[in-house]
Amino acid sequence: MFIRYLRLGNSLWNLKYSVTNKTVKHLCIPFCHLSSSTTVHFQEVREKKFEEKLDYPLELIRNFSIIAHIDHGKSTLADRILELTGAIKKNEENKQVLDKLQVEKERGITVKAQSASIFYHHNNKDYLLNLIDTPGHVDFSYEVSRSVAACQGVILLVDANQGVQAQTVANFYIAFTSELTIIPVLNKIDLKNAKPEEVTEEIMTIFDIDPDSILKISAKFGTGVDDLLKAIVDRIPPPTNCDRSAPFRALLYDSWYDKYKVRMLILVGVICQIFVVDGTISVGDQIQSHHTGKSYEVKNIAYLSPDERPIQKLLAGQVGILSANIRETSEALIGDTFHLKGQKIEPLPGFKEPTPMAIICLVHVVTCNNYLQVYAGIYPIESNDQLALKNAIEKLTLNDSSVKLSVESSNALGQGWRVGFLGLLHMDVFNTRLEQEHGTPVVVTTPSVSYKIIRRIVRNIPKQKSKKATVVKEEVEEFIVNNPARWPEDAANIETYEPMAKATIITPEAYVQNILPICEERRGEQVDIKDLDSKRVIMVYKFPLNEIVVDFFDELKSVSSGYATFDYEDAGYELTDLVKIGIKLNGNLVDELSFIVHRSKAQVVGRKICLKLVETLPRQLFQIAIQAVINSKVIARETIRAVKKDVLAKCYGGDVTRKMKLLQRQAEGKKRMKMIGNIEIPRNTFIEVLKK
Numbered sequence: 001m002f003i004r005y006l007r008l009g010n011s012l013w014n015l016k017y018s019v020t021n022k023t024v025k026h027l028c029i030p031f032c033h034l035s036s037s038t039t040v041h042f043q044e045v046r047e048k049k050f051e052e053k054l055d056y057p058l059e060l061i062r063n064f065s066i067i068a069h070i071d072h073g074k075s076t077l078a079d080r081i082l083e084l085t086g087a088i089k090k091n092e093e094n095k096q097v098l099d100k101l102q103v104e105k106e107r108g109i110t111v112k113a114q115s116a117s118i119f120y121h122h123n124n125k126d127y128l129l130n131l132i133d134t135p136g137h138v139d140f141s142y143e144v145s146r147s148v149a150a151c152q153g154v155i156l157l158v159d160a161n162q163g164v165q166a167q168t169v170a171n172f173y174i175a176f177t178s179e180l181t182i183i184p185v186l187n188k189i190d191l192k193n194a195k196p197e198e199v200t201e202e203i204m205t206i207f208d209i210d211p212d213s214i215l216k217i218s219a220k221f222g223t224g225v226d227d228l229l230k231a232i233v234d235r236i237p238p239p240t241n242c243d244r245s246a247p248f249r250a251l252l253y254d255s256w257y258d259k260y261k262v263r264m265l266i267l268v269g270v271i272c273q274i275f276v277v278d279g280t281i282s283v284g285d286q287i288q289s290h291h292t293g294k295s296y297e298v299k300n301i302a303y304l305s306p307d308e309r310p311i312q313k314l315l316a317g318q319v320g321i322l323s324a325n326i327r328e329t330s331e332a333l334i335g336d337t338f339h340l341k342g343q344k345i346e347p348l349p350g351f352k353e354p355t356p357m358a359i360i361c362l363v364h365v366v367t368c369n370n371y372l373q374v375y376a377g378i379y380p381i382e383s384n385d386q387l388a389l390k391n392a393i394e395k396l397t398l399n400d401s402s403v404k405l406s407v408e409s410s411n412a413l414g415q416g417w418r419v420g421f422l423g424l425l426h427m428d429v430f431n432t433r434l435e436q437e438h439g440t441p442v443v444v445t446t447p448s449v450s451y452k453i454i455r456r457i458v459r460n461i462p463k464q465k466s467k468k469a470t471v472v473k474e475e476v477e478e479f480i481v482n483n484p485a486r487w488p489e490d491a492a493n494i495e496t497y498e499p500m501a502k503a504t505i506i507t508p509e510a511y512v513q514n515i516l517p518i519c520e521e522r523r524g525e526q527v528d529i530k531d532l533d534s535k536r537v538i539m540v541y542k543f544p545l546n547e548i549v550v551d552f553f554d555e556l557k558s559v560s561s562g563y564a565t566f567d568y569e570d571a572g573y574e575l576t577d578l579v580k581i582g583i584k585l586n587g588n589l590v591d592e593l594s595f596i597v598h599r600s601k602a603q604v605v606g607r608k609i610c611l612k613l614v615e616t617l618p619r620q621l622f623q624i625a626i627q628a629v630i631n632s633k634v635i636a637r638e639t640i641r642a643v644k645k646d647v648l649a650k651c652y653g654g655d656v657t658r659k660m661k662l663l664q665r666q667a668e669g670k671k672r673m674k675m676i677g678n679i680e681i682p683r684n685t686f687i688e689v690l691k692k
């Protein structure tokens with residue numbers, strides 16, 4: 001449908017419009033969305049009575065998350081729930097509607113927990129259900145921990161064909177330790193090879209769950225979802241420990257920066273998602289952050305259903321979003337408590353002070369900590385994009401508070417940031433979002449985990465009374481290195497410790513023999529191995545984190561035909577013998593390519609990286625000598641021969657436009673590279689070298 005004429009007046013454009021047989025009521029579109037040729041997809045807007053009815057008593061509210069292993073159907077179930085409750089119109093095209101980010105749509109995975117308030121009629125009562133769809137991949141388990149802080153119950157979804165998998169177990173324990181009501185649900189019962197009886201047995205034995213409490217559904221076709229909605233109301237308790245007559249307190253559990261609205265002057269700055277624990281908050285109130293002490297006027301309040309619906313107030317027990325002229329992203333700290341200005345309140349539990357290098361903090365059941373993070377340097381492709389990248393990173397960390405951030409600089413790449421992620425997929429998604437949502441493509445340096453170094457220095461200190469006699473004093477210094485460029489040179493005086501991870505692998509028995517050697521190759525130490533059921537085995541390993549963060553999961557999938565699943569948790573630091581391998585290109589040390597490795601693997605890994613560089617670096621107009629070195633000793637070397645690349649070589653005849661196109665394409669290719677010294681390095685080289 002094309003709108004050819006627009007009357008622009010205020011920031012929100014209200015329109016009564018009739019399309020074929022459907023009447024669209026009060027269609028609210030920010031006018032700036034529209035131009036004379038904008039295609040508008042009409043959706044029937046919810047009747048106003050729902051907004052008035054957001055005033056639900058506590059006993060009619062249910063807050064819950066959907067948790068599961070990756071791809072077990074969380075977002076599909078959220079679609080069906082939204083359809084059944086009328087939040088969205090039933091439509092064949094409703095596929096993962098809560099996955100709003102471009103990167104989520106492109107990859108078909110959820111990376112951000114998303115919520116929606118929906119309305120459900122049951123037993124002659126209207127209920128307000130606040131649903132949170134969570135990601136399933138291990139790299140985003142922090143999102144699950146963050147979400148359950150605003151819930152009293154979870155739907156634990158298990159694929160009736162695949163059964164319990166590694167993240168099913170991990171997510172179960174997040175909910176279990178948070179003392180939430182768990183509704184176990186078997187999904188995909190429509191599949192020909194679904195094994196509901198077998199999987200029920202598994203759930204019963206692994207989680208000690210009563211088999212009669214397990215519901216069976218097909219999220220794809222909607223089978224059983226009505227019964228699930230009834231179970232949500234009947235089994236999950238209303239918000240506990242909420243008091244509407246007490247002074248206002250709310251937990252800030254997510255925040256983001258809506259650059260579109262800011263640009264269009266619809267609001268200023270940061271949007272905060274809150275769970276109101278006590279009291280009421282209304283538009284116009286003055287609120288204060290407990291942790292920064294700063295106060296703001298509440299400009300807008302809304303709930304998501306799943307689109308934004310403005311309302312005037314939120315009451316205890318409800319979740320919603322507010323904007324309050326918070327300009328600095330560092331002022332919206334996840335886990336912070338908001339209260340009315342000047343009022344003394346007890347802060348809500350779960351807030352962790354940000355460390356000086358981190359601009360973010362963690363809430364509730366904290367699953368992400370320093371040990372398990374993977375660090376990489378992030379730099380703008382063009383050095384004059386520095387400021388734009390700074391702004392983009394700040395805004396994105398607001399919406400992804402599990403990342404850790406500090407400033408760093410590199411001789412070759414200039415000023416940049418050292419960023420800690422929860423895994424390589426997380427890193428990849430973060431960088432893709434920088435490019436897609438903020439238009440700031442980046443160069444990422446070789447990732448590294450954070451190592452602990454203990455340096456012991458023995459000093460002879462003169463005794464006070466006698467100038468000749470001395471006492472021997474040992475000074476111990478402990479520090480963390482997450483950038484190989486900062487690895488200490490004085491190897492003799494240091495002890496090196498690497499972060500360890502306790503990993504759980506669940507696999508069909510047939511693949512155990514394929515998995516054992518890859519675990520051994522990555523210095524894994526088997527802690528336990530036992531049958532999960534008649535066909536599957538659960539293996540517990542202790543691995544150096546460094547060995548599994550890059551591509552272990554891919555290799556595991558490949559040797560088990562995609563059947564093995566994997567989850568890991570922190571297992572502290574262990575003393576080990578580590579060395580730094582430096583990479584020299586034509587005699588110049590490229591610190592951004594250096595990495596830390598166990599001494600026993602240095603030779604093999606050094607050679608592998610040199611060969612990888614031969615594959616990855618484009619041939620240039622001169623020869624490139626690649627060397628892997630430990631201190632100054634060369635442990636491996638390779639050479640890339642020179643080439644003179646004439647892109648016009650095949651372009652006979654005088655077609656100027658074709659020649660121009662070829663030259664332009666070549667120039668664009670070069671833009672995507674980074675010059676280090678006089679050598680062009682493609683952007684992905686720093687990560688590719690670490691992969692098998």
Ligand SMILES: Nc1nc2c(ncn2[C@@H]2O[C@H](COP(=O)(O)OP(=O)(O)OP(=O)(O)O)[C@@H](O)[C@H]2O)c(=O)[nH]1
Pocket residue numbers: 068069070071072073074075076077096108109110111134135136137187188189190191217218219220221
């Ligand atoms: N046959 C069948 N397929 C389903 C069902 N539910 C989900 N699927 C399919 O399973 C795949 C994964 O579904 P998603 O809803 O994206 O899974 P998810 O758990 O949200 O995935 P992540 O958020 O990335 O962890 C999609 O192809 C769905 O169409 C079901 O009940 N039956």
